[in-house]
Amino acid sequence: MAKSKIKVAYIVSTLKKSGPTNQLLNIVSNLDLNVFQPIVITLSPEPAESLLKEFKRAEVTLYTLDLSRWSGVVFGLKKLRKLISTAKPDLLHTQGIRSDILASYLDKPHICTIRNYLQLDYPMTYGKLVGSVMTKCHIAFLKRIDVIAACSKSVSRNLLLSGVNSNAVQNGVNTKLYYPLSSAGKEQLRLHLGLPVDKQIFISTGHLTRRKDPLTVLRAFEALSSESTVLLFLGDGDMRAELEKQCSKDSRIIFTGRVINVDEYLKSSDFFVSASRAEGLPNAAIEAMACGLPLIISDIAPHEELFELNQNIGQIFRERDSSSLAEAMEKAMNFDREAAKSNCLTVINEHLSAKVMSQTYQELYVDVVRKIR
Structure with missing residues (x-):
């Protein structure tokens, strides 16, 4: 039977x-x-x-x-x-x-x-x-x-x-939806989304709330000396107006609001950034990893847990410290991105x-x- x-x-x-x-x-x-x-x-x-x-x-x-x-x-x-x-x-x-x-x-x-x-x-x-x-x-x-x-x-x-x-x-993470693109595929998708093809894109996804601490991300990015970079905020929240007002003269910073194609924006980007103060195990970060993006994330315990699986998937910075984040972003732009991408995908396939x-x-x-x- x-x-x-x-x-x-x-x-x-x-x-x-x-x-x-x-x-x-x-x-x-x-x-x-x-x-x-x-x-x-x-x-x-x-x-x-x-x-x-x-x-x-x-x-x-x-x-x-x-x-x-x-x-x-x-x-x-x-x-x-x-x-x-x-x-x-x-x-x-x-x-x-x-x-x-x-x-x-x-x-x-x-x-x-x-x-x-x-x-x-x-x-x-x-x-x-x-x-x-x-x-x-x-x-x-x-x-x-x-x-x-x-x-x-x-x-x-x-x-x-x-x-x-x-x-x-x-x-x-759903690896049928979140996965990396080739260089040519990424360029085509950027053109489709209206994103610059000749810039390094830092992406931050999620609610624009104090729990996610986007202000630290904004201040760190503004401290970067490079003009060949873009910061992309996906999402909405009660801090959006404050953030947009603060960076109104900086054309490198883009706010999309809430979108239904988060995966496309991740696939078009180069680095994932999160200054979150509280998480469980962040969906946003593992979605970014599945798209091959190195992580630049705050040193809260759930974020550090991702680095326990592999130390070479990006950079950790001190929570609520924009100077520490700016330094981590500078370092990320100078390390072997292909190796970090490979490490991210291995962690996803084996564990997440x-x-x-x-x-x-x-x-x-x-x-x-x-x-x-």
Whole structure:
């Protein structure tokens, strides 16, 4: 008799286009469908920018509770429990505070993924008071969940400080979308995007917020003596107006706003820069590596974790130190870029691809189910 498939229910707030949703898509897109049957349950209506179509293409069964955040507090658990009793998954996989808390009340084997430093990220995003309450609440509920997966070794170590044991499953990147181009291909793409073909391009992707610290990137770039360089900011946020005002007379600095073709801009660039103050394991950085870009990134623990895989993938600089960043950018322009590119691609293929990440989760699913069957 053939073994029944392992039905995994992924529970999330929405499929909003974001780093965590991209990682979930990477997991389900690489599942062995001979072994696993994925279903995705969302708690709230989909926003305008959603990856719903991409999940449908991945042969995922989709359900939604269609609840607002406030109605979810009142009716969420009841509706979720009813849906789970109908769908009959073998185990639950959640990410995010809402789904982690709700699913912790269900009588099912439960895995959750933590993708950030809770005590840093919540206060930065929601303010000190609310963020601190959210952190304490989330940590308390994590201790009710069977298996915790952290998106990086550094996040796993951080959780341990709060008494939460976890398995480190490093984020992965979709190498079918993010990959390097030849010199000729890069030149053609630059022409298509309206970018200069004769400049060295530093690219910074992500929200223009204080957590990402784009001001340090801007100040460092302005300190560079080279006129043959361009700084490309992809993304939007509450700091954009301030940044544009500060560099209004510097034609080397380009703001694109939010774009849907981040991969094309990465493939067109030469170096990736991030001064971020808090990350889990940064999707932006590993996407850049997959496109062959050397990294120039701040010395926070999740960034340093990438350099633990290979020291020769770029430059590390001191967090919130524009002079240190400017020095790192100068060094990057003078080292063997082809060697750095090769090292980046090796790290991606061996450790940080979507396929590798998904396979690790699949092994975790089998181990959890085996213990209860």
